[in-house]
Amino acid sequence: MEVAIADETIKQNLEQFLIVLTVSLSVATISRLFSWLRRIPYTLLLVIVGLGLAFVNVRLVHLSPELILEIFLPPLLFEAAWNIRWRDLKDSLLPVGFFAVLGVIISIVGVAFPVSQFTGLSLPVALLLGASLSATDPVSVVALFRELGAGKRLTTIMEGESLFNDGVAVVAFLLLVGIPMGVSEFSVPATISRFGIFVGLGAGVGCLVGYGISYLTQRFDFPLVEQSLTLVSAYGTYLIVEELGGSGVIGVVTVGLILGNFGSRIGMNPRTRLIVSEFWEFLGFFVNSIVFLLIGDQINFSSIGKNFDLILISIASVVLTRAIVIYGLGNFSNLFGGTPLNWRQLTVLWWGGLRGGVSIALALSVPVVLQGRQEIIDAVFGVVLFTLLVQGLTTQFFLKKLDLVGDQPQRQEYSEFLARRTALNRVLDYLENIERSPEIDPEFYRYQQHLVRGEIKSVAEKISSLQSKNPQLRSLDLEQLREELVDIEADTYAEYIRAGRLNHNLSPLLEGILDQAIEKAIEENHIAV
Structure with missing residues (x-):
């Protein structure tokens, strides 16, 4: 009897969980389908x-x-x-x-x-x-x-x-x-x-x-x-x-x-x-x-x-x-x-x-x-x-x-183009350095390289166009570079800790130095603009 009651309780809890999840997902989906609900x-x-x-x-x-x-x-x-x-x-x-x-x-x-x-x-x-x-x-x-x-x-x-x-x-x-x-x-x-x-x-x-x-x-x-x-x-x-x-x-x-x-x-x-x-x-x-x-x-x-x-x-x-x-x-x-x-x-x-x-x-x-x-x-x-x-x-x-709205839509689009350019360059490097299979026609490799170079050129033109319309976006390249450099330094410390060569994590030394350099570069860039 007790087992049957416990089974029934578990069943009811699962049903409630599924109902709540269904209702939540339904509300989330409907709110995305209609623009006025967004x-x-x-x-x-x-x-x-x-x-x-x-x-x-x-x-x-x-x-x-x-x-x-x-x-x-x-x-x-x-x-x-x-x-x-x-x-x-x-x-x-x-x-x-x-x-x-x-x-x-x-x-x-x-x-x-x-x-x-x-x-x-x-x-x-x-x-x-x-x-x-x-x-x-x-x-x-x-x-x-x-x-x-x-x-x-x-x-x-x-x-x-x-x-x-x-x-x-x-x-x-x-x-x-x-x-x-x-x-x-x-x-x-x-x-x-x-x-x-x-x-x-x-x-x-x-x-x-x-x-x-x-x-x-x-x-x-x-x-x-x-x-x-x-x-x-x-x-x-x-x-x-x-x-x-x-x-x-x-x-x-x-x-x-x-x-x-x-x-x-x-x-x-x-x-x-x-x-x-x-x-x-x-x-x-x-x-x-x-x-x-x-x-x-x-x-x-x-x-x-x-x-x-x-x-x-x-x-x-x-x-x-x-x-x-x-x-x-x-x-x-x-x-x-x-x-x-x-x-x-x-x-x-x-x-x-x-x-x-x-x-x-x-x-x-x-x-x-x-x-x-x-x-x-x-x-x-x-x-x-x-x-x-x-x-x-x-x-x-x-x-x-209050004039606190920034240029986030342009920054997001610019970031996507930068990421796409980086990804396409890596694909091109892979195609150029890959050990080619004898079963695949060499012309196919050349054709793929041609397509990727064309896409890289198209993306570069869009990046240039956005930069000319929004000169302030150039600071985003500096900020992203700063993040990458600090991350590389931090990841290196992490590798040393995993290898047992360091006992504790070190704070990134480049962080403050790069912040000052970026602020100076942005200031000079604004003056030039």
Whole structure:
């Protein structure tokens, strides 16, 4: 009897998995087929579909609140940490640090006090709502930045803030969740102490796992095993750190940063790195799909009307608090040197601070026994829907009006032509140096060489045409050369580590030197133009 029940449960879980995957892929496909749908964030479409399913009382996923964080947070955070480049992030660590740490504290307080003052929510529950809404998730905005060429630094700050902000927000949420339940009491010294323990244990275990797997993958070259190790590291680190009493979120972020920037360089060949990156891209897409379907799926329509004033106050608090965080801390970070953020960049960072997957996961993870849980879910739903529908759809307008749209389409086309020229030259070298088979007519080889030379000439003409129309594109050749040279140097160090001739990875010496040379060359090029 028990076996039959277990089999039936497994069958139902598989059916739910397939339904969610089908719905997600269907929404993704339909959004690509119709041009007018492409302007709507994919995550917003998923929320709408989830709402529709909830309206007809079709529930896709049934998960306990305790499992929400353990299932959804590790892949969401690891995927973000894996993809962010430390090389770009370190130049913007000051504003990112201010936004991610002080910004979260300001956001929690800035949402909690107005909500508790003007609604029936108690302050402890309002603080929990503030913690849920302090996590930013600008996935669609970052994609728009890249598509329109909004600037590398702007994109890096938005991504970096979101990554570290999520970690701090989750820690704050876990510290606050016991207060409204009467399990713990709030005191500043105790909270700071617990925060230090949470972060310290998470970062420490994350470093051990990250560097351990990095050096382990040096010993073999099995792409599927290395891919599996990254998955095990994400979930394993989270569970181990949580068991030890630390922050699993900080552990996952640390592991993702180390494996993405160090382990993938010294322990994985380029093909493996591509396989692992594509795997995490799919996993991030799938988990995001489930989370955004869940928020629509879990909505109680009758309570939305009752809590409409709470939703409006939450939206206003989030928008105003975000403005205080970005303009206040942004200008404060400018005082400490580095490349300052101007008011146009700060405006886009303010308006682009969407809420999404992590906020939803936190809201759904609130214990069922907590009075006010449904209010938190409704308020988070309202804020997420507003940020996606209003802010997400108008960010492009802000970028254009503030003159922050770059030449990304031309740069992309130019990069494709450069890559095609390099590939065709390699094909030509292969044809010229290949050991010719006696079974193949020599004329066939000459004919193929002629075709490839013709294609190379055609591509060279297109590159020249783009350069004449867009002289600034010439800087892209320098940037790509710089990336190639730094990568060659880093790969050489990795080979020495694998051979046992070095004990630790060295920082690329050419990095700073090449940056200065490229800046000088670009400046001279602009003057010449």
